[in-house]
Amino acid sequence: ATENGEIADPYTIDAAVTTEGIGYHTPSEILGPSSPDSLSVTVSRLTHRYCYAILATSLLLVILPGWIHSYPSFLEKTSSVFVAPAGSPAALAETVYGDVYGSAVPPLVILLSSDGGAESLIGGSAGENAARDFLKHLREHVDAELASTGTADASAEILDHYSLADSGLNKAADRLMNPEKNETVARVTLRFGGRDPDAYRDAADAVTDAAAAFVLEWDFPEGLGLSAGAAGLRAFVLDARESARADLKAMDARVLPLALIVLAFVVGNARLLLVAVWNVAATVGLTMIVMNVVAGYLAVSEFAPSVMMSLTVAMGVDYSLFLLCRVTEEVNDASDQENKEAADETDGEDGSESIPVKTYHDEIAVMLSSAGHTIIASGSTLCGCFLGLAMLPMDIVRSVGVGCAVAVCSALACNLILTPALLHGAGGFFFKKSGRVWAYICCIEEGSTGRMGGQGAALKMRKMRERMEKEMMNDGMTLWPEDLSERKDEDGDDDPFTTDLSEPLLSDETTPAPTAAAETEAEARADDDTVFDDESTSFWYRLGRILLHRIYGPLILVPILAVAYPVGKMIPGMGQSISFDLLLPFDSPPLATFHAIGETFGPGTLSPYKIVFDGRIKGDTSVESNESFKVMHAVIEALTGKEFPATPTLKSFTGIACAGGKLINLAAFIVARVACENPIHKCQDEGFREIDAMFKATTVPSVTYVTAVLDVDPYSKPGTEWLEAARAKIAEMDTAGTLTGLDVHLQGGSSVEFDAVGEVYARLPLVIGITMVVVFALMGGFFGSLVVPLRSVFSISYTLLLVFGLATWTYQYGLLNWTGLRFLRSSDEISWLPPVMTFSIIVGLGLDYDVFLISRVLEYREAGFTDNASVLKGLYKTGGIITAAGIIMAVAFGGLMTSRLIILNQAAFLLIVAVLLDTFVVRTLVVPILMGLTAPYSWWPRPLPGTPSPEEHPSVEL
Numbered sequence: 001a002t003e004n005g006e007i008a009d010p011y012t013i014d015a016a017v018t019t020e021g022i023g024y025h026t027p028s029e030i031l032g033p034s035s036p037d038s039l040s041v042t043v044s045r046l047t048h049r050y051c052y053a054i055l056a057t058s059l060l061l062v063i064l065p066g067w068i069h070s071y072p073s074f075l076e077k078t079s080s081v082f083v084a085p086a087g088s089p090a091a092l093a094e095t096v097y098g099d100v101y102g103s104a105v106p107p108l109v110i111l112l113s114s115d116g117g118a119e120s121l122i123g124g125s126a127g128e129n130a131a132r133d134f135l136k137h138l139r140e141h142v143d144a145e146l147a148s149t150g151t152a153d154a155s156a157e158i159l160d161h162y163s164l165a166d167s168g169l170n171k172a173a174d175r176l177m178n179p180e181k182n183e184t185v186a187r188v189t190l191r192f193g194g195r196d197p198d199a200y201r202d203a204a205d206a207v208t209d210a211a212a213a214f215v216l217e218w219d220f221p222e223g224l225g226l227s228a229g230a231a232g233l234r235a236f237v238l239d240a241r242e243s244a245r246a247d248l249k250a251m252d253a254r255v256l257p258l259a260l261i262v263l264a265f266v267v268g269n270a271r272l273l274l275v276a277v278w279n280v281a282a283t284v285g286l287t288m289i290v291m292n293v294v295a296g297y298l299a300v301s302e303f304a305p306s307v308m309m310s311l312t313v314a315m316g317v318d319y320s321l322f323l324l325c326r327v328t329e330e331v332n333d334a335s336d337q338e339n340k341e342a343a344d345e346t347d348g349e350d351g352s353e354s355i356p357v358k359t360y361h362d363e364i365a366v367m368l369s370s371a372g373h374t375i376i377a378s379g380s381t382l383c384g385c386f387l388g389l390a391m392l393p394m395d396i397v398r399s400v401g402v403g404c405a406v407a408v409c410s411a412l413a414c415n416l417i418l419t420p421a422l423l424h425g426a427g428g429f430f431f432k433k434s435g436r437v438w439a440y441i442c443c444i445e446e447g448s449t450g451r452m453g454g455q456g457a458a459l460k461m462r463k464m465r466e467r468m469e470k471e472m473m474n475d476g477m478t479l480w481p482e483d484l485s486e487r488k489d490e491d492g493d494d495d496p497f498t499t500d501l502s503e504p505l506l507s508d509e510t511t512p513a514p515t516a517a518a519e520t521e522a523e524a525r526a527d528d529d530t531v532f533d534d535e536s537t538s539f540w541y542r543l544g545r546i547l548l549h550r551i552y553g554p555l556i557l558v559p560i561l562a563v564a565y566p567v568g569k570m571i572p573g574m575g576q577s578i579s580f581d582l583l584l585p586f587d588s589p590p591l592a593t594f595h596a597i598g599e600t601f602g603p604g605t606l607s608p609y610k611i612v613f614d615g616r617i618k619g620d621t622s623v624e625s626n627e628s629f630k631v632m633h634a635v636i637e638a639l640t641g642k643e644f645p646a647t648p649t650l651k652s653f654t655g656i657a658c659a660g661g662k663l664i665n666l667a668a669f670i671v672a673r674v675a676c677e678n679p680i681h682k683c684q685d686e687g688f689r690e691i692d693a694m695f696k697a698t699t700v701p702s703v704t705y706v707t708a709v710l711d712v713d714p715y716s717k718p719g720t721e722w723l724e725a726a727r728a729k730i731a732e733m734d735t736a737g738t739l740t741g742l743d744v745h746l747q748g749g750s751s752v753e754f755d756a757v758g759e760v761y762a763r764l765p766l767v768i769g770i771t772m773v774v775v776f777a778l779m780g781g782f783f784g785s786l787v788v789p790l791r792s793v794f795s796i797s798y799t800l801l802l803v804f805g806l807a808t809w810t811y812q813y814g815l816l817n818w819t820g821l822r823f824l825r826s827s828d829e830i831s832w833l834p835p836v837m838t839f840s841i842i843v844g845l846g847l848d849y850d851v852f853l854i855s856r857v858l859e860y861r862e863a864g865f866t867d868n869a870s871v872l873k874g875l876y877k878t879g880g881i882i883t884a885a886g887i888i889m890a891v892a893f894g895g896l897m898t899s900r901l902i903i904l905n906q907a908a909f910l911l912i913v914a915v916l917l918d919t920f921v922v923r924t925l926v927v928p929i930l931m932g933l934t935a936p937y938s939w940w941p942r943p944l945p946g947t948p949s950p951e952e953h954p955s956v957e958l
Contacts, residue, residue: 043420047417055421067285071288081299082753090752097612105192107211108211112134112228121182156189157188194330208234212234215228236584236590238583239588243900262891272328280312294402301396301400306899318885322881326366326370327517329363331623335589341842364420379849384775391767397760404844482586523555540879553958568802571811575717576830576832577811578750583903598713603711610745654694655704668691672688719749775847777789783942802917812827816827831902841914849918
């Protein structure tokens with residue numbers, strides 16, 4: 001009632017009823033259609049006016065160019081280039097080495113083998129002749145490819161058994177042949193003048209790719225059983241790229257159809273699949289167009305496209321789901337023919353006005369105003385989280401963050417523009433009443449236009465208004481209903497679940513008990529007047545009542561939170577492996593070649609270290625002096641100590657001060673040099689010839705290096721432990737003054753990758769802190785509250801603890817080995833990239849579902865419902881949709897589980913577990929319980945419509 005005692009129309013949109021200083025807005029669900037904001041109306045009108053131009057533009061300038069040109073072009077630009085962080089030991093070693101020797105591309109190592117060992121590769125056999133012929137043509141092919149690049153100051157070197165043997169270096173040659181003489185290795189190394197990798201990277205990649213292709217395509221004479229395989233960083237990159245292409249094809253063929261099926265089932269309208277398909281196609285096209293440009297300035301890893309495609313499909317379908325569910329709800333609630341006819345029939349009777357019925361275009365504007373604003377908030381938050389990866393000091397990681405941010409922005413733009421354009425352009429095609437076949441497929445009633453919303457809602461509201469007006473006029477009214485919290489059940493016992501929390505503050509309970517005639521009339525039309533029957537009997541409503549209970553809610557919350565402790569304790573033991581085994585497909589041919597080389601010639605053969613001795617800084621010391629030889633001997637002997645986990649022997653070191661497993665003193669070095677340089681006498685001693693060859697290859701007056709081949713894979717945990725121990729030992733010797741006149745650096749091996757990954761993890765805590773601050777700021781800004789972001793940060797932290805703890809338990813301790821599934825099998829370590837790559841994605845997705853739920857809850861709270869009633873209605877309206885969105889997301893990331901790349905299997909595990917936890921535990925249980933516990937302060941300090949105090953009316957509490 002207004003202040004002058006007149007009865008206000010409770011169904012007027014946004015009508016405010018005020019009494020004794022307590023004001024609120026009548027809930028929009030009772031009042032009728034929501035009112036879209038002016039911006040949404042403008043967007044709706046523009047997309048209506050230019051719908052066909054928008055659709056044609058999206059097809060001709062986004063979808064077709066993106067899929068046909070940008071997609072394959074972008075994949076070709078991916079790479080895995082590790083750059084040593086500025087100021088790191090690896091960066092300093094690379095600088096010293098590059099200044100003297102130029103830049104050497106990671107070598108391509110070729111394994112020639114006789115299948116079954118039937119054919120010897122020496123002694124003038126047919127096998128040797130075939131191997132020599134292969135290496136001759138390979139050398140010619142590499143030289144031709146290098147010349148075709150036009151790169152100045154470049155050279156190619158192929159080191160193999162036969163070239164060394166022909167030079168009289170038989171001992172060195174024997175190190176490249178296995179004892180059975182049926183396997184040999186050759187090393188292809190490219191050198192470029194200068195230290196700028198950008199100046200020669202394209203040429204190096206082209207030549208190495210050509211050499212690898214030549215190896216795979218070469219046909220050996222039949223009957224010899226000879227085969228060749230290639231291993232090396234570039235070979236690994238090419239194989240990972242091919243695996244990524246296969247993953248993307250699998251997503252297109254399996255993941256997208258499954259996601260669309262889930263969407264069609266939830267919306268209950270198969271025709272709307274056309275909208276989702278168009279949106280996803282445009283989203284992928286736009287993402288690829290943008291990333292194809294970005295890849296020209298930022299090195300993009302081979303793993304980024306697979307993760308981006310999963311996220312693109314997931315967000316494209318999810319955003320379509322939220323928009324289409326809302327517009328379907330609006331259409332079914334207010335625009336069905338039955339409601340319009342009922343409104344027309346009663347128009348003007350008894351002086352009443354007709355029910356306002358929205359047009360089809362109004363409903364699209366409401367969709368943009370409600371669901372559109374929600375996905376904007378979601379997308380903005382996701383982008384803020386993803387761009388946090390851009391703060392990390394490695395392009396491989398940055399590219400994932402930038403790519404995911406571009407994917408989300410593309411999904412937002414396409415859904416907000418193309419969805420209304422498609423709906424406008426198709427007229428009412430998408431919302432035709434379903435026939436028997438479509439109804440059967442979508443599991444809905446025949447003649448329905450979808451699953452969302454309620455048919456005949458306007459008619460029910462009209463009849464409820466007439467009844468309320470009549471009862472208030474005839475019988476008077478009381479402002480507040482009876483104390484529903486004290487109702488008794490049929491047995492007379494207190495029933496804590498009798499209160500209908502879906503009731504607004506002003507409801508039909510506002511009136512006193514009607515007369516007998518009124519009761520009879522109410523019973524006769526009970527079916528029409530009971531607007532909330534479906535709601536109060538739904539799963540989400542019943543679950544919400546339990547979660548909001550003062551006793552049951554905390555009892556459920558405590559064990560859920562307690563699980564995080566034992567699982568989270570596993571996180572400190574999480575590994576940060578840089579092993580190739582985790583970065584490559586499990587059935588990778590280059591990886592198989594890599595392991596075969598390791599078994600025969602030693603795991604460190606592929607990536608040897610170079611111990612660089614630099615005398616330029618400390619007085620331009622010559623390395624051809626007695627003091628320098630003593631320093632080199634001291635370092636080599638120190639690095640062969642038993643305290644090193646890799647335990648290399650003297651045979652592992654080769655240089656002017658050490659060869660053939662023996663230390664060489666200065667006198668022997670001088671004799672060898674004189675003997676081999678004297679044109680009168682031919683150097684007969686092979687040891688002298690080897691020393692002379694190493695001197696010419698490794699030494700300038702003040703700089704030389706000694707090659708160290710470990711007994712373990714340098715990228716394995718023992719290999720990285722040796723690197724750390726060796727650096728510490730060299731630093732200790734330098735501090736003690738043992739390295740007189742020389743600076744010593746460790747170049748090559750896994751040094752660059754180790755330092756780059758270490759720098760990423762060193763900066764990761766800062767990124768985590770900044771991300772959480774951004775989350776707090778965005779959530780606080782969107783909802784005007786301090787409590788909302790605190791609750792979000794708490795729930796996200798809970799998800800992160802469980803996800804990373806379970807991943808450690810699974811992949812390092814074999815928690816799920818019993819399943820027998822390859823992608824859940826323990827690999828002893830977790831690759832360094834998945835935790836870094838997925839952190840921001842997990843945070844963003846957790847916020848995503850949080851935003852969807854609490855946005856709807858806030859909508860009801862601002863409409864005048866109490867705190868608990870708003871949570872109940874929010875759960876009821878979004879429960880099924882968010883669950884479907886979570887399933888779609890899990891399906892999308894599930895495509896990565898089938899990848900041949902172990903690193904993507906681990907990333908998929910992290911993402912799928914996070915999505916399922918957020919969908920079925922955090923959003924379903926934890927958030928509603930927390931909102932129930934903080935009910936009076938859930939939105940503080942945001943101003944909200946007033947509610948009666950418990951003293952005035954106890955029924956506002958549970």
